[in-house]
Amino acid sequence: MHEKIKEFIYSNKDFLLSVLDELVSIPSVKGEPVPGAPFGEMPKKALDKAAEICRREGFDTRICRDVVGTADLCPDGKAPALGILCHLDVVPAEGQEGWLTDPFRMIEKDGVLYGRGVIDDKGPLCAALLAMKCVKELNIPLKTGVRLVFGTDEENGSEDLEIYLADEKLPPNVFTPDASFPIINIEKGMMRSRFSGSFENGNIISFHGGSIPNAVPDKAECVIADILLSDIENAVLADKSGARFDIKTADGSVTVKCTGRSAHASTPESGINAVTALISLLCALPLKEGSQTDILRGLERTFPFGETDGTHTGLKASDEKSGALTLVFSIFNMENGSCTGCIDVRFPVCLTLAQVEAAERKALADAGCTFDGYMGDEPHITDENSDFVQKLLKVYERCEGEKGHCIAIGGGTYVHNVPGGVAFGAERGDTDYHMHGANEFITVDELLKDAVIYAEAIAEICGR
């Protein structure tokens, strides 16, 4: 069977490339809602195009509430047992420097495909579609069906799935080819919280640091009054954070700019936090005693520079399955007697949102601030010993010729809120495919291999 599938997939390379080309040429970036297109015209146009392709290939195809499309291959109209969840929306490429080709034209050069969406997630979607075409045209006997599900809002919070799930059900087993191989079965929980504080004005006229809630901030800047320049220079000399400080004086105040290194909130160890570095520098200065200074010291105690595991918030935790908790103090603004901030926590499956909230509330109160609320998700876990996951691993090992295993991550994938869901592809190893960046790419060979893996997965799970 493996050889027959492989032969079919490789002889349909042109089909794969032509449908991917059609989809890449639609700049399906989220836009303003218009009637019949809740996420903007372009995601809807991509949805209509994908549905048209699926219909043309003879799959039972529907569009649900203008946001999600489905294409079924089911024997005797039976409910599908397997779902393959992909997305058609992409992140913007406009204004993104470094593109060597038009991001919304698929370019093939030396076996490499370039274009926005070729890895995230239009390429893997086309590989999954080719896999279904393969199973259909080779007449591989099925006992249950498979459903390709293509959404249009993965990049901006997956509201498409919420709308879809209000009316419809996903099959009991779902994989998304929207992350990496072998299999991601555990995704840590996530809490992004806001806090605030108020104080009597002290030396700090203003502090602005970070702008993205889920990233280690690489920039922070503050204006300090009534301070000796030499005190600041000495503090900078003594600083061991690795951040860079640039000092400017004007009108009796001193501006200090701190530059660190950005990193995703799920891997904060690789960043240098400019907010906590600058707070620690301020705490080393002879500031006036008072409530503003108390808050800065409180925040320094609670979120010390260099700490990424939440020790001083009382949150430090880890478990064998999902690894250690990570915490990032990502945004901080202080001006005119008040301050606001943002904290991003990725927590292992041994904790719940309620526990993280309770610990943060207490830690922030100890620092003189108030916890103002959060958005978040509980951890996601799909049993690695389930029949479904074991079958996917078996297919992976057979096709890739290497041992498969399950992975836990700190980020969330498209199946974070899908019970029984796992991520299965399509990134391999340590390759940087420039996902969300300029010159996003995937090789033709990888996409063909993906299609083989997905066809085998369908046969393994749905076959007779």
Ligand SMILES: [Zn+2]
């Ligand atoms: Zn994606």
